[in-house]
Amino acid sequence: MLSYTLRRLAMIVPVLFGISVIVFLIMALIPGDPALAILGSFATPDNVAKLRQDLGLDRSLVEQYVVWLGNLAHGDFGRSYSLNRPVIDEVRERLGPTLLLAGASLLLCTVLGLAAGVVSAIRQYGWQDKILTLLVLIGLSTPSFWLGLILVLVFSVQLKWFPVSGMYAIYGGGDTLDLLWHLALPAITLAVVATGVIARLTRSTMLEVLRQDFVRTARAKGLDERTVIRKHALRNALVNIVPIIGIQTGFVLGGAVYIETVFQWPGIGRMLVTAISTRDILLVQGGVLVVAACYVLINLAADLVQHMLDPRIGT
Amino acid sequence: MSATTSASAARPGWWPRLRRNHLAVVGLIILAAIALIALAAPILPLPDPNATDLPARLAPLLSPGHPLGADQLGRDMLSRIIWGTRVSLAVGVVAALAAALIGSLIGIVAGFYGRWVDTALMRAIDMLMAFPYLLLALAIVAALGPGLLNALFAISIVNIPFFARSVRGVTLGLVRRDYVDAARLTGQGDFAILTGEILPNLLPVIVITLSTTLGWMILETAGLSFLGLGAQPPQADLGSMLGEARALVLVAPHVALIPGLVILLLVIGINLVGDGIRDMLDPRLGSGGLARPGAATAVAFDAGSPTPEPPPAAAALGVRNLATHFLLGGERHKAADNVGLDLHAGECLGIVGESGSGKSVTALSILRLVPTPPGRIVGGAIHHHGQDLLGLKPADLRDLRGNRIAYIFQDPLGTLNPLLTVGEQIAETIRRHQGKSRSEAMALAVDLMERVRIPDAANRVSAYPHELSGGQRQRIGIAMALANDPDIIIADEPTTALDVTIQAEILDLLRDLRRERGTALLFITHDFGVVADLCDRVMVMYAGRVVETGPVRDVLRDPRHPYTRRLLDCVPVLGQPKRALNAIPGLPPAVNRLPQGCHFADRCDRVIERCRTSDVALDPIGPYRTVRCIRAREP
Amino acid sequence: MTTPLLEARNLRKVFGGGWSRKPIINAVDGVNLTVDPGETFGIVGESGSGKSTLARLLIGLEKPTSGTVLIDGVEVGRRRSKDLHRKMQFVFQDPSGALNPRKTIAQILEAPLIHLLGMTKADRRRRVEQLMDQVNLRTEFLDRHPHEFSGGQAQRIGIARALAADPRLIILDEPVSALDVSIQAQILALLNRLKAELGLAYIFISHDLAVVEALCDTVAVMNRGRVVEQAPRAVLFGSPQHDYTRTLLASVPSLRDF
Numbered sequence A: 001m002l003s004y005t006l007r008r009l010a011m012i013v014p015v016l017f018g019i020s021v022i023v024f025l026i027m028a029l030i031p032g033d034p035a036l037a038i039l040g041s042f043a044t045p046d047n048v049a050k051l052r053q054d055l056g057l058d059r060s061l062v063e064q065y066v067v068w069l070g071n072l073a074h075g076d077f078g079r080s081y082s083l084n085r086p087v088i089d090e091v092r093e094r095l096g097p098t099l100l101l102a103g104a105s106l107l108l109c110t111v112l113g114l115a116a117g118v119v120s121a122i123r124q125y126g127w128q129d130k131i132l133t134l135l136v137l138i139g140l141s142t143p144s145f146w147l148g149l150i151l152v153l154v155f156s157v158q159l160k161w162f163p164v165s166g167m168y169a170i171y172g173g174g175d176t177l178d179l180l181w182h183l184a185l186p187a188i189t190l191a192v193v194a195t196g197v198i199a200r201l202t203r204s205t206m207l208e209v210l211r212q213d214f215v216r217t218a219r220a221k222g223l224d225e226r227t228v229i230r231k232h233a234l235r236n237a238l239v240n241i242v243p244i245i246g247i248q249t250g251f252v253l254g255g256a257v258y259i260e261t262v263f264q265w266p267g268i269g270r271m272l273v274t275a276i277s278t279r280d281i282l283l284v285q286g287g288v289l290v291v292a293a294c295y296v297l298i299n300l301a302a303d304l305v306q307h308m309l310d311p312r313i314g315t
Numbered sequence B: 001m002s003a004t005t006s007a008s009a010a011r012p013g014w015w016p017r018l019r020r021n022h023l024a025v026v027g028l029i030i031l032a033a034i035a036l037i038a039l040a041a042p043i044l045p046l047p048d049p050n051a052t053d054l055p056a057r058l059a060p061l062l063s064p065g066h067p068l069g070a071d072q073l074g075r076d077m078l079s080r081i082i083w084g085t086r087v088s089l090a091v092g093v094v095a096a097l098a099a100a101l102i103g104s105l106i107g108i109v110a111g112f113y114g115r116w117v118d119t120a121l122m123r124a125i126d127m128l129m130a131f132p133y134l135l136l137a138l139a140i141v142a143a144l145g146p147g148l149l150n151a152l153f154a155i156s157i158v159n160i161p162f163f164a165r166s167v168r169g170v171t172l173g174l175v176r177r178d179y180v181d182a183a184r185l186t187g188q189g190d191f192a193i194l195t196g197e198i199l200p201n202l203l204p205v206i207v208i209t210l211s212t213t214l215g216w217m218i219l220e221t222a223g224l225s226f227l228g229l230g231a232q233p234p235q236a237d238l239g240s241m242l243g244e245a246r247a248l249v250l251v252a253p254h255v256a257l258i259p260g261l262v263i264l265l266l267v268i269g270i271n272l273v274g275d276g277i278r279d280m281l282d283p284r285l286g287s288g289g290l291a292r293p294g295a296a297t298a299v300a301f302d303a304g305s306p307t308p309e310p311p312p313a314a315a316a317l318g319v320r321n322l323a324t325h326f327l328l329g330g331e332r333h334k335a336a337d338n339v340g341l342d343l344h345a346g347e348c349l350g351i352v353g354e355s356g357s358g359k360s361v362t363a364l365s366i367l368r369l370v371p372t373p374p375g376r377i378v379g380g381a382i383h384h385h386g387q388d389l390l391g392l393k394p395a396d397l398r399d400l401r402g403n404r405i406a407y408i409f410q411d412p413l414g415t416l417n418p419l420l421t422v423g424e425q426i427a428e429t430i431r432r433h434q435g436k437s438r439s440e441a442m443a444l445a446v447d448l449m450e451r452v453r454i455p456d457a458a459n460r461v462s463a464y465p466h467e468l469s470g471g472q473r474q475r476i477g478i479a480m481a482l483a484n485d486p487d488i489i490i491a492d493e494p495t496t497a498l499d500v501t502i503q504a505e506i507l508d509l510l511r512d513l514r515r516e517r518g519t520a521l522l523f524i525t526h527d528f529g530v531v532a533d534l535c536d537r538v539m540v541m542y543a544g545r546v547v548e549t550g551p552v553r554d555v556l557r558d559p560r561h562p563y564t565r566r567l568l569d570c571v572p573v574l575g576q577p578k579r580a581l582n583a584i585p586g587l588p589p590a591v592n593r594l595p596q597g598c599h600f601a602d603r604c605d606r607v608i609e610r611c612r613t614s615d616v617a618l619d620p621i622g623p624y625r626t627v628r629c630i631r632a633r634e635p
Numbered sequence C: 001m002t003t004p005l006l007e008a009r010n011l012r013k014v015f016g017g018g019w020s021r022k023p024i025i026n027a028v029d030g031v032n033l034t035v036d037p038g039e040t041f042g043i044v045g046e047s048g049s050g051k052s053t054l055a056r057l058l059i060g061l062e063k064p065t066s067g068t069v070l071i072d073g074v075e076v077g078r079r080r081s082k083d084l085h086r087k088m089q090f091v092f093q094d095p096s097g098a099l100n101p102r103k104t105i106a107q108i109l110e111a112p113l114i115h116l117l118g119m120t121k122a123d124r125r126r127r128v129e130q131l132m133d134q135v136n137l138r139t140e141f142l143d144r145h146p147h148e149f150s151g152g153q154a155q156r157i158g159i160a161r162a163l164a165a166d167p168r169l170i171i172l173d174e175p176v177s178a179l180d181v182s183i184q185a186q187i188l189a190l191l192n193r194l195k196a197e198l199g200l201a202y203i204f205i206s207h208d209l210a211v212v213e214a215l216c217d218t219v220a221v222m223n224r225g226r227v228v229e230q231a232p233r234a235v236l237f238g239s240p241q242h243d244y245t246r247t248l249l250a251s252v253p254s255l256r257d258f
Ligand SMILES: Nc1ncnc2c1ncn2[C@@H]1O[C@H](COP(=O)(O)OP(=O)(O)O)[C@@H](O)[C@H]1O
Pocket: B002, B005, B326, B328, B333, B334, B335, B336, B353, B354, B355, B356, B357, B358, B359, B360, B361, B362, B371, B374, B375, B591
């Protein structure tokens, strides 16, 4: 286990490196003069020249990359022009809310998705299966930003059960309960699609595993269905499901962009959208890099869990 | 290899198969309706979607002239929705096709050329996958600037990895197929092999991936537009309409909600059709999924089936008139029909027959382990020391399984749970039936492993199945069967997957254990040599029926059924190379279209007319011998 | 002395090692053998003994780590593989796995005629029908797809494909192992007849000693990548010299006493 963990840890170095190259290259893709693009067409030539120098645009691409990477290593992500503060500060402030939102909905979708999938598989073609399958289909097809609006309309505006937006109440909020109260709707909205994906995968994986020979062996030993399903089928199914949960994190982190916009959640997603419309390239760069790095770590965790479940992997 | 079961049953075409899936048809109707209306937009009598009409702003639903109301600038919602759908659909489809094309190409090249090409391409794809899906798209839009074309481009790029990965995976598998090697040997070059052998077999994966990703791509482009990063005014797609109306959701909810509803409908339609296609192309991935076998075979006697004669109470196991059928696609496969057998205490009865003759189905029927669906026991009686097994309550059946009657299966890898240690898998059955504690059961497991001659059992007890060799795994299977000292062991081809030297060791082991414990053994094999080596009596099966039974020596020396006789003539015997191998012409009949009368008639060299007209009974032809042939008494 | 049809000199194939960090496996470890025209050369061994790797080396589907294969005295690799495959063909173990599920039988059988022999369309049709006849299959089957055939029938198609280019040697890698005995006997009879009619040489690979004894003139026993014993059939089965051969022979459950 330890050696596998270390090996797997070593493997994320090239991945992080690759991510940085891609982000760098995308920004190098910006058509025309990035300095002009960043400052807009009303910029004075002086400002443009200064920014070009700041960005190192007068040097070769490789040189630029090396300098940029060196800065990153020191935690220097550049300065946000629209906010007029270091990118790293802004990103650091907003990472927490995003991770909280994503984590909450990941928890929701894993629990609900697994439960729905297992029930569906065990009651295959029964009424529970039919209802769940229909719900899953709708969940998978729902635009989450639209669902968010509906939930706000119904539960916040009409029923007044939940706040319309934000992370804390403006007056007198700030405790955990208040936070959870604000978190509920966005987390649920964000979890809907991923729940569908996990439920569907769980159902088909369980059905597949239940047909395998070792399940027949378990039954031939006289084990009862509960043991057969929990100890033999579900465990084997989880080996296939865990990496997909890891990948779902990617969808959840991405989907957070919509949800944060709809619910005015002060996370990185909303920051990115604003940054893109104000063409604050460095801010976009920093945000994307940090979230991608988190995602890499989450996938690492999923891998380690899978390794714990499955003795055949690694060693 | 079961003869022509699939041979003559022509597979229905794709349309009838898709049509049988009602949900897919619903999806197709939704999708076709939306697509048709969107396509017809230019010829429909719609107002200009961009014509503003301020007096009508935010007109509610069903207003005169504006059936779906009007938006904040008084533009007609119906017209805007239809034109917007057109844009959304077009962008989604184009993005999907572009991603499919580029991704598949990368996947094919990587999978086909392998080595460093594969490594390089897949590392690059991994890098793209290392980003949260939408974030990469955002970064690309950030660089290129907002706009519908850029959004399309971004969504396309972030979907390329899905195609590249699944296509590569399948290509890798295809490249190793024998028929690709065969194509090389027939002189075909890389290009011919790629286009002729590999691409046609890849199309299903590409279509499947397309059907899963198209829905997402439409959702995600709508999402980018919703954020204001896609379609720019005055151009509008469903997402941007929703985004612009977001602020008005309290005042005029319909302006925001209707575009979302259309997206939902569109994507539901796409997903339903996609599920239908997946079910059709690869049942494992689909929403329907494979049927889940129940805990015990269903027992449902056919109406009017005769009451079977009760088996003798003296037998450890007595089976009479057992019929186990499979119901597949409206057809009835008579996998085992009218099977009878007696197994006495301490005896070894061999069941021989070619594949598909019903040996395994017979064996599994005894403790009702045949999968339902599609299997079902439709008639007969099975008694264990006089106790009727077919009428047992599930809990009582479970008490018997692995306890008084135990199984050993063929494939020693597939029949062990890969995630549990072999010790745990043995101990589990001890705990279940003897109520021992975990540690007591583990200690017994070590004893059992020593008994089946696994060296260093105390350490191997915590090994996982994949860490053992095939022969060792089968020893674990035997240890599991022995765990509760059963009086009957049913072994279904336990040595077929093993090398001869290992087979010899396992057969030795079984012989010794039988001598020590006096366990009765029902031993299934297709190898007459093994029967000769191990069994007291033998039962020959053909096309779901018992055709001959008797003491091993008598049957082998003087087979009375033409099938037994001719089957023995087909077996090459070591040390007798000059022995002429006389093949039996033809193939066994498929069990879903059995001929009337004798099942062997089409291949029999002694067939007469009477053989085909009426059912042939299994008749005694001497002490302890029965034969199902009307000419068995003739010399 | 005539040149042998096929000769292998000190063939070796090593898998793994190097970059891949996988354990080094000497799949084939210094094998020498010669096959004369018209001979049936048997190779027996247990799973993993290197039989299939050896076969793939001989036919050129795998490149040897060292050593050479000579056909008619000319080193393989020195000439175009098309020339090689006109002389030497291959039959696979898994009968249906060796047929592309999306092609018709006619397309499958025509491939060698097009690519190896460059035949015209009319000639091809005639030759394909002749091949079907030789393996006892009806010509109506030509327009069907592989999934419509049983294992035995699929193996006949595989044999017909190997015969198409009129080779002098066919390597058969466990051609009957996936088949039931009654079908196995049909295929063995077919192989014997084709050999007599066409003067073919075979390299016949199997784990079934009785089958090899029934069919082959010379037999080599493989274990862990090496040929441990090689002798004419009667000698090898009559008075085996190597311990491993003896163990193998003693392990076979036999009907001899009945
Ligand atoms: N799960 C199943 N679903 C459908 N048909 C089956 C299933 N299992 C067995 N059969 C059919 O039952 C027949 C007998 O099979 P089986 O008992 O496995 O034969 P044997 O063990 O003698 O090789 C075959 O025609 C086979 O296709």
